[in-house]
Amino acid sequence: MTHPLCYDAGRDRYVEVTWNEAFAKIGKVLQSLPRDSAVFYSSGHAGLEASFLYALLARVYGNNNLPQSSNMCHETTSVGLQKVVGSPVGTIVWDDLEKADAFFFFGQNPGSNSPRFLHPLQEAKKRGARIVTFNPVVEQGLVSFVNPQSPVDMLTGRETQISDEYLQVQAGGDIAAILGLCKVVIEADDDALARGLKRIIDVDFISEHTMGFETFIACVRQTSWSDIEQESGLTEAAIRRAGEIYIGAERVIGVYGMGLTQHSQGSVNVAMVVNLLLLRGNIGREGAGCCPVRGHSNVQGQRTVGIAEKTKLIPMDKLKQLFDFDPPTEDGVTIVDAVKGLMAGKIRGFVSLGGNLVRAVPDQKAMEQAWAAQELTVVVSTKLNRTHLFPGKNAYILPCLSRAEIDEQATGNQTVTTEDSFSHISGSIGKRTPASKHLKSELAIVVGIAKATLDSNPRRKWDEWLGDYGLVRDLIEATYPKEFKDYNARMFKPGGFYRGNAAHERIWKTEQGKAIFTAPKRLNALSFGNTDGRFRLVTMRSNDQFNTTIYGYSDRFRGIEGTRDVLLMCEEDMAVSDLKARQIVTLVSDFEDGIRRELPGLVVTAHNLPRGTIGAYYPEANVLNAIDHYDELSKTPASKAIPVRIEA
Ligand SMILES: Nc1nc2c(c(=O)[nH]1)N[C@H]1C(S)=C(S)[C@@H](COP(=O)(O)OP(=O)(O)OC[C@H]3O[C@@H](n4cnc5c(=O)[nH]c(N)nc54)[C@H](O)[C@@H]3O)O[C@H]1N2
Ligand SMILES: Nc1nc2c(c(=O)[nH]1)N[C@H]1C(S)=C(S)[C@@H](COP(=O)(O)OP(=O)(O)OC[C@H]3O[C@@H](n4cnc5c(=O)[nH]c(N)nc54)[C@H](O)[C@@H]3O)O[C@H]1N2
Ligand SMILES: [Mo]
Numbered sequence: 001m002t003h004p005l006c007y008d009a010g011r012d013r014y015v016e017v018t019w020n021e022a023f024a025k026i027g028k029v030l031q032s033l034p035r036d037s038a039v040f041y042s043s044g045h046a047g048l049e050a051s052f053l054y055a056l057l058a059r060v061y062g063n064n065n066l067p068q069s070s071n072m073c074h075e076t077t078s079v080g081l082q083k084v085v086g087s088p089v090g091t092i093v094w095d096d097l098e099k100a101d102a103f104f105f106f107g108q109n110p111g112s113n114s115p116r117f118l119h120p121l122q123e124a125k126k127r128g129a130r131i132v133t134f135n136p137v138v139e140q141g142l143v144s145f146v147n148p149q150s151p152v153d154m155l156t157g158r159e160t161q162i163s164d165e166y167l168q169v170q171a172g173g174d175i176a177a178i179l180g181l182c183k184v185v186i187e188a189d190d191d192a193l194a195r196g197l198k199r200i201i202d203v204d205f206i207s208e209h210t211m212g213f214e215t216f217i218a219c220v221r222q223t224s225w226s227d228i229e230q231e232s233g234l235t236e237a238a239i240r241r242a243g244e245i246y247i248g249a250e251r252v253i254g255v256y257g258m259g260l261t262q263h264s265q266g267s268v269n270v271a272m273v274v275n276l277l278l279l280r281g282n283i284g285r286e287g288a289g290c291c292p293v294r295g296h297s298n299v300q301g302q303r304t305v306g307i308a309e310k311t312k313l314i315p316m317d318k319l320k321q322l323f324d325f326d327p328p329t330e331d332g333v334t335i336v337d338a339v340k341g342l343m344a345g346k347i348r349g350f351v352s353l354g355g356n357l358v359r360a361v362p363d364q365k366a367m368e369q370a371w372a373a374q375e376l377t378v379v380v381s382t383k384l385n386r387t388h389l390f391p392g393k394n395a396y397i398l399p400c401l402s403r404a405e406i407d408e409q410a411t412g413n414q415t416v417t418t419e420d421s422f423s424h425i426s427g428s429i430g431k432r433t434p435a436s437k438h439l440k441s442e443l444a445i446v447v448g449i450a451k452a453t454l455d456s457n458p459r460r461k462w463d464e465w466l467g468d469y470g471l472v473r474d475l476i477e478a479t480y481p482k483e484f485k486d487y488n489a490r491m492f493k494p495g496g497f498y499r500g501n502a503a504h505e506r507i508w509k510t511e512q513g514k515a516i517f518t519a520p521k522r523l524n525a526l527s528f529g530n531t532d533g534r535f536r537l538v539t540m541r542s543n544d545q546f547n548t549t550i551y552g553y554s555d556r557f558r559g560i561e562g563t564r565d566v567l568l569m570c571e572e573d574m575a576v577s578d579l580k581a582r583q584i585v586t587l588v589s590d591f592e593d594g595i596r597r598e599l600p601g602l603v604v605t606a607h608n609l610p611r612g613t614i615g616a617y618y619p620e621a622n623v624l625n626a627i628d629h630y631d632e633l634s635k636t637p638a639s640k641a642i643p644v645r646i647e648a
Pocket of ligand 2: 043069262296380382385402540548
């Protein structure tokens with residue numbers, strides 16, 4: 001893609017247009033729409049500068065409709081972790097990885113999805129740290145690791161064993177599993193108390209810093225091992241072994257990903273990890289803490305600089321004062337709200353800063369129709385994708401520079417900054433010659449749309465900002481003075497600068513001012529029960545894809561080659577369901593809403609999974625999920641346990 005494209009319905013194709021034509025028309029349509037019927041989505045790619053201006057564009061336009069890809073991802077963290085420790089992001093910094101004695105991995109797959117993580121893990125193992133994994137799928141990167149950057153490892157094929165204990169919890173079974181770990185801790189503490197030995201739980205920390213301990217402990221004591229085994233799919237003995245590792249470690253980091261966040265009770269999953277850590281004071285201390293691993297390169301940073309649908313997260317007074325407008329006071333839409341709004345015909349225009357939303361959301365079939373019924377679809381993209389195939393009445397594809405490309409503006413080549421999972425902010429300057437001289441930067445596109453859509457105002461100096469991104473960083477600093485102090489000066493420090501995290505300092509910005517123990521109301525993270533023939537479908541990523549972009553058909557870590565149209569299940573489930581390897585089947589969703597959702601043509605493939613849990617690839621399996629199936633607290637779609645049946 002080298003030029004902006006506009007969909008020509010008469011010829012059923014996209015045709016090249018000039019940037020000015022595109023901006024003018026987009027501005028005109030946006031102006032004609034009711035303010036609450038337009039949405040400004042972003043997918044976590046764009047840097048902090050473009051993101052800040054994008055959020056400003058939406059708010060001056062008149063709404064907080066700023067959903068983001070993390071609404072499908074770590075919103076469970078933004079809301080759930082915030083609720084219990086007062087931090088919407090991880091509490092550790094990179095250096096903590098070098099100091100931990102044990103890592104507990106829950107539903108995160110570093111081998112495929114965050115390979116940089118494998119290096120500190122390998123180092124950790126070398127110094128004797130222990131690693132415990134909870135995952136229904138045996139993921140190679142969590143079993144062992146050959147360091148591609150180590151010539152000795154590569155020549156000898158020498159592997160480092162990663163997990164000391166690998167617990168194949170059933171999908172949605174983590175609440176029970178973690179409760180079991182806590183039970184081991186409490187029992188050991190009872191024993192220590194009875195024998196007059198050093199306590200196992202951190203009594204001082206718990207009394208000074210936490211709330212809800214008694215209720216939680218009562219819940220742990222009341223829950224029987226047989227219920228824990230039943231709901232987790234794990235044996236008491238296995239959980240005890242893992243619990244002993246937890247007790248034996250002075251400093252523990254709890255790592256988690258989509259395996260916890262994408263469930264109906266995803267926020268409770270997150271709160272359970274926090275419960276476990278709090279018991280021994282493993283938050284806000286060197287080498288210990290909570291580590292949600294983020295996806296897109298700037299997905300966390302976009303939230304930091306104002307891409308958020310929740311008004312309470314935004315310093316509206318500052319925005320009002322800096323930019324001379326009355327910020328909208330109503331909360332905007334999440335992704336789930338937006339999709340439902342689309343389906344109901346209430347959302348009429350959509351601007352996407354990156355992403356492939358039609359492909360990424362549940363109920364994909366209905367979404368395709370609803371998307372194309374809009375007055376306006378604008379997708380700012382680096383590559384073509386399926387969303388482009390469903391043009392609205394006015395439809396634009398706006399091709400942008402990628403971060404690796406040189407971004408030259410009036411004052412010279414520009415720097416773009418991003419924030420990583422450890423709250424570090426750093427700058428980068430593109431080095432590659434752009435693929436085409438017609439491409440614009442994301443910031444330039446945001447400015448183009450803003451100027452064509454909004455009234456002019458001397459306080460909104462879009463052209464000046466475009467000429468020098470450093471001025472935008474000054475605005476970010478003015479809006480968030482604490483986090484971004486001396487922003488322009490500090491962004492090139494190696495590793496970036498740390499914007500700080502209160503929970504890391506044991507300051508709890510929760511409603512109660514304390515870290516919160518949560519007693520779970522149920523032992524699994526599901527919104528449905530077990531019935532005959534119903535399975536829990538996990539939607540999986542391979543190393544050969546980045547979200548909706550499929551690069552190839554080799555899932556080499558799992559040994560699945562040549563196709564993605566597979567249904568993975570264990571041999572026992574195959575036998576009980578009377579299915580043979582290589583048989584072709586259809587997956588049908590098993591919600592109780594009367595809608596038939598199906599995915600035909602899957603090849604039954606034996607895989608090492610627990611009973612009752614089966615796997616298929618994301619995004620293909622998105623046709624099976626229902627838009628109303630999401631984490632209760634944060635509305636993150638529950639993509640990791642979709643109730644399904646198999647039709648032979
Ligand atoms: N190569 C590659 N890298 C990526 C991406 C990609 O698509 N490809 N995507 C990026 C993005 S946006 C994100 S958010 C991250 C995602 O990275 P991850 O958080 O690792 O996400 P997934 O691979 O979807 O799921 C993680 C693991 O959860 C396990 N799991 C499923 N259900 C459960 C459960 O109920 N309990 C437990 N304990 N485990 C469960 C799965 O088997 C899987 O190993 O990766 C980022 N990096
Ligand atoms: N069933 C199921 N559904 C899921 C998930 C799951 O595990 N299972 N995972 C969810 C998760 S974690 C996420 S994050 C979402 C992902 O949802 P999205 O973020 O919407 O999807 P992506 O596939 O990451 O978007 C890829 C597109 O972004 C564009 N792009 C890439 N780089 C850039 C850039 O630098 N700038 C711009 N402007 N555009 C760029 C390209 O055009 C590319 O086609 O999907 C969610 N959906
Ligand atoms: Mo993600």
